Amino acid sequence: MIEVQNIHKSFGDNHVLRGIDAKFEPGKISLIIGGSGSGKSTLLKCMVGLHAPEQGKVIYNGEDFTRMDFEARIPIRKEIGMLFQNSALFDSMTVEQNIIFPLEMFSEMSRSEKVDRANYCLERVNLAGRNKLYPAELSGGMKKRVGIARAISMSPKYLFVDEPNSGLDPETAILIDELISELTDEYQCTTVVVTHDMNSVMGIGDYILFLYKGQKWWEGSNKEIAHTDVEELNNFVFASPF
Ligand code: ADP
Ligand code: MG
Secondary structure (H helix, E strand, C coil): CEEEEEEEEEECCEEEEEEEEEEECCCCEEEEECCCCCCHHHHHHHHHCCCCCCEEEEEECCEEHHHCCHHHHHHHHCCEEEECCCCCCCCCCCHHHHHHHHHHHHCCCCHHHHHHHHHHHHHHCCCCCCCCCCHHHCCHHHHHHHHHHHHCCCCCCEEEEECCCCCCCHHHHHHHHHHHHHHHHHHCCEEEEEECCHHHHHHCCCEEEEEECCEEEEEEECCCCCCCCHHHHHHHHHCCCC
16 A cells, blocks of 8 residues: 655746655555646656655655665565656667566576566567567557556556556556556556556546646546546546646
8 A cells, every 4th residue: 555645846947846744555446647747647756756856755564765765665666567658668678678677676586587587577458579679669559568568567566557558558557557457466466557547447447646736636436437528537637627
């Protein structure tokens, strides 16, 4: 379980997150949704420790991550898998080297165990055998899948995924959503997906947190909005009266 309490984050004069409270449950998919610039990626980065919020707490299983020093964070960081908004693969590394990277940093595995793990992760994302390709040789959808393979290489307890569907055709986007659902079941991880794709809201979100200009605009389960069609939902969020 991850809890964020009263998170505030500014960049200079730009007060981006204005007191966010939310809870993210294990074995479930939570969606953070909102328009471009609403603070979704910033919130995710605060949650994994890439940004330090000026105020508020990020709590992992009762432990205040925000107040921990670098060393104390390591056990939690080992349990975090993250797909960045732009996939953030290392261009000079092969697919396999990209996937193994977290294992090189954090695991005691032997070389052959690491390769076995990379092979398993590639199979999971339906890219078996693509080990030796470089990111430049991959389509956008394949990059996302390699990013997901890297995110699951350490068998994450917490899976953070930023805009998994951006730039993908609708069919590939659905496959990626299905993959995230399967992985959440497999690892029983706390999954947090940032998206502006309303179809994901209808498809995979157990808990949904709408952000508008760095504030919580609405939260609830997808059952509560199941009666609403996507068009209406779009209008609801993006034409909100703030
Ligand atoms: P979203 O992911 O919802 O599109 P972001 O969290 O990326 O939004 O950005 C929210 C706001 O914070 C934007 O105004 C953006 O310009 C600003 N911002 C994000 N990251 C940085 C940064 N590293 N430095 C300065 N400003 C930033
Ligand atoms: Mg973003």
